[in-house]
Amino acid sequence: GYITPEQAAKLKIIKEHFDNLEARKAELEELILALANPYQQEISIILTAPGFKNTFTAIGIISEIGTNMEAFPSAKHLCSWAGLTPTNNESAGKKKSVRVSKAGCYIKPLLVQCANAAIKSKKHPEIRDRYLRIKxxxxxxxxxxxxxxxxxxALYHMLKNGENYNSDLYQKSDILPITREITVEQAILMAQFQGYRIKSATE
Structure with missing residues (x-):
């Protein structure tokens, strides 16, 4: 086709604008990598997890949750903080909405994108199998x-223990301390909450 001088001038301006944006993007990425330089060990650990193949994805995770997992008592607390735990909305025996909360407006979409990539990977069948069962x-x-x-x-245990991903990490449960104690009254309330009817030894 034929391009008029006016169209050529517009294309030139658009190309210069695009090149300028690419240059600013490169400068920003260089700054982010410089700030993340002290966390190279944690970044390399995160990159072993399924769905995490980009350095900036790992940096995004660290920028949200940090590297010190002592801030979260357990992995369940971290998941709740990130808005990935279903709510428990029940009244008079009727369950209402179990939608996840609106928390984690930055980390939750990032993890969902990684999850979408992980379920397509053939290297981690435990993830795809779990996805298909729930689906x-x-x-x-x-x-x-x-x-x-x-x-x-899995990321919680990886960062806490400084170990690479393996298929058993997500199954790890937080072990309760052996010194944990409750009173008889508390035990009775817990049993009643689970639906048990309490009766005396003479009955």
């Missing part, structure tokens, strides 16, 4: 949130 019962959206929670649980 059959609850649908795609709830299954993806479950996988995102699974990944964040």
């Amino acid at each position: 059959k019962r609850r649908g795609h959206k709830k299954a993806i949130i479950a996988i995102a929670r699974m990944l964040l649980t």
Whole structure:
């Protein structure tokens, strides 16, 4: 086709604008990498997890949750903070909404993107199998949130223990201290809450 001088001038301006944006983007990425330089060990650990193949993705995770997992008593607390835990809204025996909270407006979309990538990987069948099992019962959206929670649980243990990803990390549960004690009254209340009817030894 034929390009008029006016169109050529516009294309030149657009190209210069695009090149300028690319240059600013490169400068910003260089600054981010410089700020993340002290966390190279943690970044390399995160990059071993499924769905985390980009350095800036790992930096985004660290910028949200940090590297010191002592700030969170358990992986469940971290998942709740990130808005990946279903709410428990029940009244008079009727369960209402179990939607996840609006917390984690930055880290939650990032983890969901990583989860979408992880379920397509053939290197980690435990993730895809879990996704397919939940999808059959609850649908795609709830299954993806479950996988995102699974990944964040694994990241918690990886950063806390300084170890690379393995398929057993997300299954780790927080072990309660052996010195934990409750009173008889508390035990009775817990049993009643679970639906048990308490009766005396003479009955």
